[in-house]
Amino acid sequence: MMVAESALTNWLTERAQHIELVLERLLPSAEQVPARLHQAMRYAVLGGGKRVRAALVYAAGYASVRPGAVTRDMNESLDRAAAAVELVHAYSLVHDDLPCMDDDMLRRGRPTLHVQYDEATALLAGDALQPLAFDLLAQMPLTPDVVVRATRVLAQAAGSLGMAGGQAIDLASVGKTLSQQELQQMHLLKTGALLAASVKLGGIVAGAQAAQERCLDDYASAIGLAFQVVDDVLDVTTDTAKLGKTAGKDAAANKPTYVTLMGLEGAQSLASSLHQTARQALLPLGGTATLLGGLADFIVLRDH
Amino acid sequence: MMVAESALTNWLTERAQHIELVLERLLPSAEQVPARLHQAMRYAVLGGGKRVRAALVYAAGYASVRPGAVTRDMNESLDRAAAAVELVHAYSLVHDDLPCMDDDMLRRGRPTLHVQYDEATALLAGDALQPLAFDLLAQMPLTPDVVVRATRVLAQAAGSLGMAGGQAIDLASVGKTLSQQELQQMHLLKTGALLAASVKLGGIVAGAQAAQERCLDDYASAIGLAFQVVDDVLDVTTDTAKLGKTAGKDAAANKPTYVTLMGLEGAQSLASSLHQTARQALLPLGGTATLLGGLADFIVLRDH
Numbered sequence: 001m002m003v004a005e006s007a008l009t010n011w012l013t014e015r016a017q018h019i020e021l022v023l024e025r026l027l028p029s030a031e032q033v034p035a036r037l038h039q040a041m042r043y044a045v046l047g048g049g050k051r052v053r054a055a056l057v058y059a060a061g062y063a064s065v066r067p068g069a070v071t072r073d074m075n076e077s078l079d080r081a082a083a084a085v086e087l088v089h090a091y092s093l094v095h096d097d098l099p100c101m102d103d104d105m106l107r108r109g110r111p112t113l114h115v116q117y118d119e120a121t122a123l124l125a126g127d128a129l130q131p132l133a134f135d136l137l138a139q140m141p142l143t144p145d146v147v148v149r150a151t152r153v154l155a156q157a158a159g160s161l162g163m164a165g166g167q168a169i170d171l172a173s174v175g176k177t178l179s180q181q182e183l184q185q186m187h188l189l190k191t192g193a194l195l196a197a198s199v200k201l202g203g204i205v206a207g208a209q210a211a212q213e214r215c216l217d218d219y220a221s222a223i224g225l226a227f228q229v230v231d232d233v234l235d236v237t238t239d240t241a242k243l244g245k246t247a248g249k250d251a252a253a254n255k256p257t258y259v260t261l262m263g264l265e266g267a268q269s270l271a272s273s274l275h276q277t278a279r280q281a282l283l284p285l286g287g288t289a290t291l292l293g294g295l296a297d298f299i300v301l302r303d304h
Numbered sequence: 305m306m307v308a309e310s311a312l313t314n315w316l317t318e319r320a321q322h323i324e325l326v327l328e329r330l331l332p333s334a335e336q337v338p339a340r341l342h343q344a345m346r347y348a349v350l351g352g353g354k355r356v357r358a359a360l361v362y363a364a365g366y367a368s369v370r371p372g373a374v375t376r377d378m379n380e381s382l383d384r385a386a387a388a389v390e391l392v393h394a395y396s397l398v399h400d401d402l403p404c405m406d407d408d409m410l411r412r413g414r415p416t417l418h419v420q421y422d423e424a425t426a427l428l429a430g431d432a433l434q435p436l437a438f439d440l441l442a443q444m445p446l447t448p449d450v451v452v453r454a455t456r457v458l459a460q461a462a463g464s465l466g467m468a469g470g471q472a473i474d475l476a477s478v479g480k481t482l483s484q485q486e487l488q489q490m491h492l493l494k495t496g497a498l499l500a501a502s503v504k505l506g507g508i509v510a511g512a513q514a515a516q517e518r519c520l521d522d523y524a525s526a527i528g529l530a531f532q533v534v535d536d537v538l539d540v541t542t543d544t545a546k547l548g549k550t551a552g553k554d555a556a557a558n559k560p561t562y563v564t565l566m567g568l569e570g571a572q573s574l575a576s577s578l579h580q581t582a583r584q585a586l587l588p589l590g591g592t593a594t595l596l597g598g599l600a601d602f603i604v605l606r607d608h
Binding site for chain 2 (some may be wrong): 004006028033036037038041091095101118119120121123124126127128130131134135137138139143144145148151152154155156158159160161162163164165167168169171172185202235256268
């Protein structure tokens with residue numbers, strides 16, 4: 001189930017380039033009226049990011065599909081599902097960066113959307129990315145019952161019991177001391193929900209069996225949390241240039257993190273243990289889960 | 305096809321009370337974590353409004369259903385579709401009222417959400433209402449192909465080629481002179497898209513035939529635009545207390561309106577003509593469209 005690090009890096013690079021082209025194609029063109037809004041949406045979505053969520057959709061899809069069942073329609077559907085989670089992720093970053101939230105100026109090494117355009121345009125661009133994600137799912141060339149299941153997964157991951165709910169808890173936590181359980185609950189929603197949905201969507205689109213779905217769910221919970229723990233570690237161990245966003249920001253904002261709660265070593269050891277849990281969840285899937293295993297390594301061992 | 309004015313008023317009141325109960329039931333409870341976010345979502349959605357969009361869903365549904373085909377599942381689906389459009393409408397008002405947009409303090413006679421709570425909570429509550437709308441549609445007890453069609457209709461009405469796009473054009477129009485065509489394009493998106501989607505959703509859920517759908521579409525375009533023309537008229541002819549929102553605001557903000565473009569009489573005459581168009585579109589539907597006809601009267605003849 002191991003994949004050579006360079007092979008995985010190559011695959012991730014290839015998938016990131018691929019999803020960029022897919023997003024290019026599926027986003028409204030920069031000339032279409034209202035042009036400024038469409039330009040802002042494209043600025044928010046295109047031009048980078050690690051595309052971890054898209055990679056998880058593809059990797060979970062490849063781990064779930066029956067041999068010989070990879071059709072053109074399935075590939076198109078995986079593209080649309082991967083694009084949908086990237087759109088939801090991009091919208092959440094745009095709204096997160098607004099002055100009334102994190103008030104951030106830098107994202108992926110570029111000015112944030114409201115700095116580049118203006119606040120109202122950033123608000124509307126985020127608002128418009130969300131329904132586009134659901135429209136992309138609704139247009140997957142799959143049987144409608146699968147499309148409906150996928151829609152529910154994304155809707156719940158994005159909503160008040162998922163990502164938006166995690167943001168709200170995060171907001172309420174500034175200046176407070178949270179228990180590890182409360183912190184975990186926040187991150188399971190804020191970051192984990194969409195990462196887990198990415199894995200789930202890949203499985204659903206590719207026709208995963210119930211037993212496969214259970215393995216994917218266990219894997220998804222572990223890496224969803226690991227992702228945030230590693231983020232908190234990197235926030236104190238890495239500089240702004242490398243992160244592509246303002247480093248040390250959480251500590252400065254007096255936000256509780258895994259590092260403030262458990263210390264740097266404690267957080268690193270938690271990340272390690274979640275990494276093992278994720279890898280173990282994949283064992284029953286055998287060789288088909290090679291890429292998912294590699295992604296777990298990538299998420300935990302990344303340096304930015 | 306005429307319905308006595310008092311009968312329609314009674315029906316509207318009954319439907320408004322009904323959708324309020326449906327929304328009460330379908331929104332997350334005020335106690336559920338994250339409680340403050342859920343309270344804000346409920347504040348944004350519950351407690352009033354004319355519920356025109358919900359009424360259009362029901363009326364279009366009743367105009368489309370085959371005799372004897374009104375089942376419990378269809379009623380439940382109409383409830384969910386009506387709730388979904390009300391959620392999208394409520395989220396758009398919340399984001400519209402934010403300081404970076406219209407910066408409004410009063411809505412439905414109460415403090416706007418960001419005044420009552422705070423800006424970040426208002427942003428997130430709006431963000432969370434949108435996926436909830438899609439989740440409600442995805443849970444309609446209908447055949448999945450109908451659910452997928454409904455999802456696409458709502459997604460497109462809410463997105464950059466619908467409501468959010470109309471907002472963006474509105475934003476760009478401040479201080480400019482628009483032609484009637486540009487103004488119409490803006491309103492067709494900003495207000496018309498969701499009103500038209502409400503009519504369309506009612507038809508889809510109730511199993512409208514293609515010929516019925518064409519009548520509904522023509523009706524929907526006309527009343528979608530009429531609604532905004534009448535809004536512009538009321539903005540200059542009615543006071544703040546009666547409107548439940550700040551009157552004269554568009555003129556003060558130097559926003560182009562039908563009244564600034566065509567004068568008060570010109571706008572009133574356009575509203576009248578759209579009213580006739582809407583009523584004529586309903587003729588082939590016969591008696592089943594009585595409520596839709598009454599709603600066209602209500603939209604054009606309302607005084608707030």
